[in-house]
Amino acid sequence: xxxxxxxxxxxxxxxxxxxxxxxxxxxxxxxxxxxxxxxxxxxxxxxxxxxxxxxxxxxxxxxxxxxxxxxxxxxxxxxxxxxxxxxxxxxxxxxxxxxxxxxxxxxxxxxxxxxxxxxxxxxxxxxxxxxxxxxxxxxxxxxxxxxxxxxxxxxxxxxxxxxxxxxxxxxxxxxxxxxxxxxxxxxxxxxxxxxxxxxxxxxxxxxxxxxxxxxxxxxxxxxxxxxxxxxxxxxxxxxxxxxxxxxxxx
Numbered sequence: 001x002x003x004x005x006x007x008x009x010x011x012x013x014x015x016x017x018x019x020x021x022x023x024x025x026x027x028x029x030x031x032x033x034x035x036x037x038x039x040x041x042x043x044x045x046x047x048x049x050x051x052x053x054x055x056x057x058x059x060x061x062x063x064x065x066x067x068x069x070x071x072x073x074x075x076x077x078x079x080x081x082x083x084x085x086x087x088x089x090x091x092x093x094x095x096x097x098x099x100x101x102x103x104x105x106x107x108x109x110x111x112x113x114x115x116x117x118x119x120x121x122x123x124x125x126x127x128x129x130x131x132x133x134x135x136x137x138x139x140x141x142x143x144x145x146x147x148x149x150x151x152x153x154x155x156x157x158x159x160x161x162x163x164x165x166x167x168x169x170x171x172x173x174x175x176x177x178x179x180x181x182x183x184x185x186x187x188x189x190x191x192x193x194x195x196x197x198x199x200x201x202x203x204x205x206x207x208x209x210x211x212x213x214x215x216x217x218x219x220x221x222x223x224x225x226x227x228x229x230x231x232x233x234x235x236x237x238x239x240x241x242x243x244x245x246x247x248x249x250x
Contacts, residue, residue: 004230006031009085011078013065013123014092016043018192019142022218023089023225024048028056030226032087035078037063039092065092065119066111075126084134087229088127090120091142093160098153109156116160117167124171128180136179138229141168142221143186145244161186165240172238181237183228188244189215211246 010027014020016038024034028051036051036058038044044060051058063074079085096112099105120141131137146154147161165184172182189206207214224243227233242248 001029003031005087008032008087009035009078009083010087010089010229011035011037011075011085011127012089012091013037013063013119014090014142016040016047018091019187019190019218019221019225020089020091021047022222023091024058025051025054025056026219026222026226027087027089027229028058029054033057034059035074036060037074037078037092039064063092065090065123066114068122071119071122071126075123075130079130084132084137085127085130086134086137088123088131088137088139089142089225089229090123090139091225092119092123093142093144095157098151099155100153101155104156112156113160113163116157117163120164121167124167124182128171128175131180132178137181138233139171139180139182140225140228141182141184142225143168143184143240145186145188145242145247147184147186147240148248168240169238176237181228181233183233183236183238184240185221185224185228186240186242186244187216187221188247190221191215191217209247209250210244211249214245216243216245 010032012024015024015036024036028034036044036048041062048058048060061074064070093116143164144161146158147165150158168184
């Protein structure tokens with residue numbers, strides 16, 4: 001495997017499981033030193049331990065992406081030696097329950113939007129200055145197929161992911177001439193803890209939404225994310241990349 005990220009510092013949120021964990025491991029395998037950031041510090045430490053067991057470099061850090069102070073502290077810890085930041089992946093997110101719009105509890109709305117959308121903003125607000133110190137970098141935000149579609153009862157989740165895609169594009173324009181590329185990946189359904197525990201009948205319906213005949217593996221999405229972080233994507237910024245098994249083509 002090419003080690004094109006040798007000497008680079010990467011910061012990944014939602015890194016204790018799913019797409020975040022798979023991306024952290026792939027970045028480390030390609031030479032990056034990875035900060036494994038998650039609200040579940042024990043699980044983040046486990047991912048970091050697995051990376052180091054396999055010969056990579058990683059350290060866990062606690063982060064609550066909806067809390068500005070927590071975000072600043074986590075990014076500050078990752079860049080405490082003043083070296084700046086090269087790569088960032090904002091994968092932290094939640095789904096919530098399906099509830100008709102007018103019945104949505106305000107606390108649930110604020111929690112979903114606070115983590116998925118405001119959390120992405122807070123992370124970029126802390127990551128970008130650290131990248132400017134290095135003269136540039138690359139960020140990938142994890143959106144969802146619900147960033148361009150919707151399901152009944154999913155108003156908060158869809159709104160938050162539509163917002164992530166708009167935020168990605170606007171921020172990309174802000175920093176396009178300053179050496180920072182910012183893109184998003186929009187997965188279909190992925191085999192992660194986020195959708196675990198659903199009834200078999202529900203899982204069958206989810207699979208049927210994907211013409212490819214299955215849902216994605218986290219490692220498949222990690223490859224798309226890492227491509228966008230790499231120099232192979234040097235002319236790509238402000239874009240949203242679907243990785244949805246044909247979901248959006250139906």
